[in-house]
Amino acid sequence: MQLLHTMLRVGNLERSIQFYTELLGMKLLRQSDNTEYRYTLAFVGYGDESDHTVLELTYNWDKSSYDMGEAYGHIAIGADDIYQLCEKLESQGADVYRKPGPVLGGDTVIAFVRDPDGYAVELIQK
Incomplete structure (x- = not known):
């Protein structure tokens, strides 16, 4: 499978x-x-x-x-340098609505960006 x-x-x-x-x-x-x-x-x-x-x-x-509905969550993508990627995304006009930083209650560094249709994409520091 x-x-x-x-x-x-x-x-x-x-x-x-x-x-x-x-x-x-x-x-x-x-x-x-x-x-x-x-x-x-x-x-x-x-x-x-x-x-x-x-x-x-x-x-x-x-x-x-x-209509996005309320059941959809997000897709997740691993990034080598989440801070650099988010800077690039923002400089190109993308909506990085959750800036890079540790997840609440943990150490994993994440960020969230919306694609052009509003879908959530979670970026996770590798």
């Missing part, structure tokens, strides 16, 4: 691909359009799907935003 991917619905595919690739350093692994059902799938990640879990960004052509 292997966890393959997590799917996020996005309102602007290009903006989301740019965020995950240029700001968080993922690679665009593959992308495909389904013209009959009017959606595009883009898979991004840090390595090949055969041995890495990736993100599936689903863009429904006729929808530009989604």
Whole structure:
């Protein structure tokens, strides 16, 4: 068994691909359009799907935003230098809404950023 991917619905595919690739350093692994059902799938990640879990960004052509709901939590990404990454993210206009620092009651250094659609991404210092 292997966890393959997590799917996020996005309102602007290009903006989301740019965020995950240029700001968080993922690679665009593959992308495909389904013209009959009017959606595009883009898979991004840090390595090949055969041995890495990736993100599936689903863009429904006729929808530009989604209600987050209250069940969704976040995805988590390990970072070599969380402070430098957060500076880079903020300089590019990203919403780092929880600055880097120790988690309450612990020593692990974390931060939180929102992607262009408002999804929470936890950054964890490796």
